[in-house]
Amino acid sequence: MAQQIKVGIVGYGNLGRGVEAAIRQNPDMSLEAIFTRRSPESAGKGLVSISEIESYKGKIDVLILCGGSATDLPDQGPALSKLFHTVDSFDTHARIPEYFNKVDESARSGGNVSVISTGWDPGLFSLNRLLAEAVLPEGNEYTFWGKGVSQGHSDAIRRVNGVKNGIQYTIPREEAVARVRSGENPELTTREKHLRECYIVLEEGANAEAIAEEIRNMPNYFSDYDTVVNFISEETLRAEHGTMPHGGNVIRSGRTGQGSKQIVEFSLTLDSNPEFTASVLVAYARAVYRMAQDGQKGAKTVFDVPFGLLSPKSAAELRKELL
Amino acid sequence: MAQQIKVGIVGYGNLGRGVEAAIRQNPDMSLEAIFTRRSPESAGKGLVSISEIESYKGKIDVLILCGGSATDLPDQGPALSKLFHTVDSFDTHARIPEYFNKVDESARSGGNVSVISTGWDPGLFSLNRLLAEAVLPEGNEYTFWGKGVSQGHSDAIRRVNGVKNGIQYTIPREEAVARVRSGENPELTTREKHLRECYIVLEEGANAEAIAEEIRNMPNYFSDYDTVVNFISEETLRAEHGTMPHGGNVIRSGRTGQGSKQIVEFSLTLDSNPEFTASVLVAYARAVYRMAQDGQKGAKTVFDVPFGLLSPKSAAELRKELL
Numbered sequence: 001m002a003q004q005i006k007v008g009i010v011g012y013g014n015l016g017r018g019v020e021a022a023i024r025q026n027p028d029m030s031l032e033a034i035f036t037r038r039s040p041e042s043a044g045k046g047l048v049s050i051s052e053i054e055s056y057k058g059k060i061d062v063l064i065l066c067g068g069s070a071t072d073l074p075d076q077g078p079a080l081s082k083l084f085h086t087v088d089s090f091d092t093h094a095r096i097p098e099y100f101n102k103v104d105e106s107a108r109s110g111g112n113v114s115v116i117s118t119g120w121d122p123g124l125f126s127l128n129r130l131l132a133e134a135v136l137p138e139g140n141e142y143t144f145w146g147k148g149v150s151q152g153h154s155d156a157i158r159r160v161n162g163v164k165n166g167i168q169y170t171i172p173r174e175e176a177v178a179r180v181r182s183g184e185n186p187e188l189t190t191r192e193k194h195l196r197e198c199y200i201v202l203e204e205g206a207n208a209e210a211i212a213e214e215i216r217n218m219p220n221y222f223s224d225y226d227t228v229v230n231f232i233s234e235e236t237l238r239a240e241h242g243t244m245p246h247g248g249n250v251i252r253s254g255r256t257g258q259g260s261k262q263i264v265e266f267s268l269t270l271d272s273n274p275e276f277t278a279s280v281l282v283a284y285a286r287a288v289y290r291m292a293q294d295g296q297k298g299a300k301t302v303f304d305v306p307f308g309l310l311s312p313k314s315a316a317e318l319r320k321e322l323l
Numbered sequence: 324m325a326q327q328i329k330v331g332i333v334g335y336g337n338l339g340r341g342v343e344a345a346i347r348q349n350p351d352m353s354l355e356a357i358f359t360r361r362s363p364e365s366a367g368k369g370l371v372s373i374s375e376i377e378s379y380k381g382k383i384d385v386l387i388l389c390g391g392s393a394t395d396l397p398d399q400g401p402a403l404s405k406l407f408h409t410v411d412s413f414d415t416h417a418r419i420p421e422y423f424n425k426v427d428e429s430a431r432s433g434g435n436v437s438v439i440s441t442g443w444d445p446g447l448f449s450l451n452r453l454l455a456e457a458v459l460p461e462g463n464e465y466t467f468w469g470k471g472v473s474q475g476h477s478d479a480i481r482r483v484n485g486v487k488n489g490i491q492y493t494i495p496r497e498e499a500v501a502r503v504r505s506g507e508n509p510e511l512t513t514r515e516k517h518l519r520e521c522y523i524v525l526e527e528g529a530n531a532e533a534i535a536e537e538i539r540n541m542p543n544y545f546s547d548y549d550t551v552v553n554f555i556s557e558e559t560l561r562a563e564h565g566t567m568p569h570g571g572n573v574i575r576s577g578r579t580g581q582g583s584k585q586i587v588e589f590s591l592t593l594d595s596n597p598e599f600t601a602s603v604l605v606a607y608a609r610a611v612y613r614m615a616q617d618g619q620k621g622a623k624t625v626f627d628v629p630f631g632l633l634s635p636k637s638a639a640e641l642r643k644e645l646l
Contacts (some may be wrong), residue, residue: 021580025460097643117646124454126646127630128589131447133645134606134633135599137348181592247586256602257344260594263570266451267590269504271583276458279579283457303631303641307450308624310457318626320420322456323440323449 004030005289007282008056008084010076011066012036012047014244015089018278019064026282028312032060057083061292062285064088066278078102081299082110085292087284089119089277096122104299113291115300118284119277120268121145125250127302128266132252136262139254142180144172144193148246148273156221157198160214162206165234167241171195172248180251183261196227199241201234246273283310327353328612330605331379331407333399334389335359335370337567338412341601342387349605351635355383380406384615385608387411389601401425404622405433408615410607412442412600419445427622436614438623441607442600443591444468448573450625451589455575459585462577465503467495467516471569471596479544480521483537485529488557490564494518495571503574506584519550522564524557569596606633 007029009016016034023031035050048056063080065088067073073090080086081103090099096117107114117123121143129141146169153168176193179186198215202208212229216222232240247268254262270276284302287309291300308315313322330352332339339357346354358373371379386403388411390396396413403409404426413422419440430437440446444466452464469492476491499516502509521538525531535552539545555563572590579585593599607625610632614623631638636645 018580025579093646096646097639100642122646124458124587127454129645130630130634130641131450134609134630134635135447135602183592183594256348256598257341257595260598261592262594262599262602263592264447265588265590265592267586267588269506269584269586269588271585272580275579275583276585279458279585286457301631301642301646303638303646304629306627306629307453307457308626311453312457315626316420318453319423319624322452323416323419323445323624323626 004028005286006030006032006059006061007285008032008053008060008063009034009066010050010053010063010080011072013066013068014274015278015281016066018272018275019066019281021275022279022282025279026286026312028286029282032056053080054083060084062087062288064281064285066281074099077114077116078106081107081112081114083112084110085112085288086114087118087281087288088114088116089123089281090117091119091122093122100299100301108298111297113288113296113298113300115284115288115302115305118302119280120270121248123277123280123302124268125248125266128250128264129252130303132250132254132264136252136254136256136264138256139252139262140185142188142193142251142253143248144177144251145248146170146172146194146246148248148270149244153196153198153221156218157200157215160211160218162203162211163200164203165201165237167199167237169197169199171197177249177251180253181263181265183253183263185253190224191226194225196222196225198227198229199232199237200229201237202231243271244273246270246276286310286312327351328609329353329355329382329384330608331355331376331383331386332357332389333373333376333386333403334395336389336391337597338601338604339389341595341598342389342604344598345602345605348602349609349635351609352605355379376403377406383407385410385611387604387608389604397422400437400439401429404430404435404437406435407433408435408611409437410441410604410611411437411439412446412604413440414442414445416445423622423624431621434620436611436619436621436623438607438611438625438628441625442603443593444571446600446603446625447591448571448589451573451587452575453626455573455577455587455589459575459577459579459587461579462575462585463508465511465516465574465576466571467500467574468571469493469495469517469569471571471593472567476519476521476544479541480523480538483534483541485526485534486523487526488524488560490522490560492520492522494520500572500574503576504586504588506576506586508576513547514549517548519545519548521550521552522555522560523552524560525554566594567596569593569599609633609635 063084069092157166249267251265386407392415480489570591574588
């Protein structure tokens, strides 16, 4: 085997742990260090304080940034792409152009390559949106998410007075998905596309009906949807709602020639959202390494990366085995 | 609008007509000429004899080769990639490495770029096999084809004595698809994955039962499958079996972490197989044009082409709108 790609992980939450596990599935990679902002004492065995990261320059080929998009990545992306080749899953859609420009500038100044905003959405879903639109310019695109936990909506219900704990699932409506798959090209409202389902643990003495009403009418989060509110015990929440499934479908329904219906669909059914995102990050870390070897510099997105760079196989092997 | 990409079509069968229609859906492209091997007299208005193609050098940016993989492309691909940037849908899987090498040599000698073997399989299905394998290295891949017409199997039944005309559909078995989607990772035999359905018009006086038996036992084509043979009239064949639907699914069922099931699926439901393949060829013609502008040379496959090059939108627009 050729020399392994030396990987570093920044951030050791669910995503960082997922990357650690994914690297074990890829024999062409080795994990060199996991960096954390926690103090060295509390950090745990084998973790390295992020304050020491500069001393790892030259020892790490690609750094995988596993922090959050709200507060970690806006600083870490630009700062660390000056020092290392990086890959991240920055997912605040509206701020991607601004983030791209910052990382591009810092990566170029450091002579590095950085793939930003990979994962599954943004990431694999984005790739399929682009591909299907390029192939079927006359048509409509539909993205459905779920069944899966929405962190933002779960946070919103936990802020309601009288709610002790809770979780929210986004669920695509089967009828809407079926209409899109039929090639009907429907106009769908927000309410017609997704359902929201909440599982709530109440504080003692809280008024269940008032809380359900408050959630169902919450603007931005729930008022545009049909929302089902279920009340459960803390034990049930722990026992039945501890995993992080997710997924969804990107469907393009187009027309060619004299009106032939053409449907392209990409779908994911994931037991673990963070582990899958981590697996995508690791495949793109391989591409970053190869682009760096090739002398490329600056920020890139999934749209700039040929799929051949994601696989450990050579171009000739890929043509023979997978084309 | 920037200057249009000037496209030529070689071959005017179903695929060539599909490309002609697809170019009309892409305002950044113009159709310059359609070349045919037929004599100029019989060729029809607006068609150009292929013997004149050299005089179009400099007038055409990309040539889209729409001939068949059995007899046309093995000669036309190497010959024409010496003169023009080309894209084709060469689909004899086993001969792709050999074809790639020949086209690579001739394209380089002419200073051209040629994307070979695009379409949907090989093509979009290949891309999804690669992507899902790179992201989920521990797992199994399943490809299902259909419901759709298999040209090779239709030809085989039409060669049977007593068969006047006929068509064969490959149909994926719903039970098998459902087992794969569930993450069960089944071992599936050929017979368990697909069903074959034939619609036959008999010659007068032919023995239907003997013919059905001969078809069901035909080695390589039918003997490994459950095959349903239906007898219909010539009128019904024309009325109900004149279109060319196709499609299929590429599913990867993988595991991450401590055994989380992760399912990635790409699927196509196509009213017109040739029109969809044509639409893919046209999107890749745009990529060929851009790679040529960038000074690239030689043969490429879908694995070498970043998706960003397929879209008429700029990289900044794609990041803003589709990521």
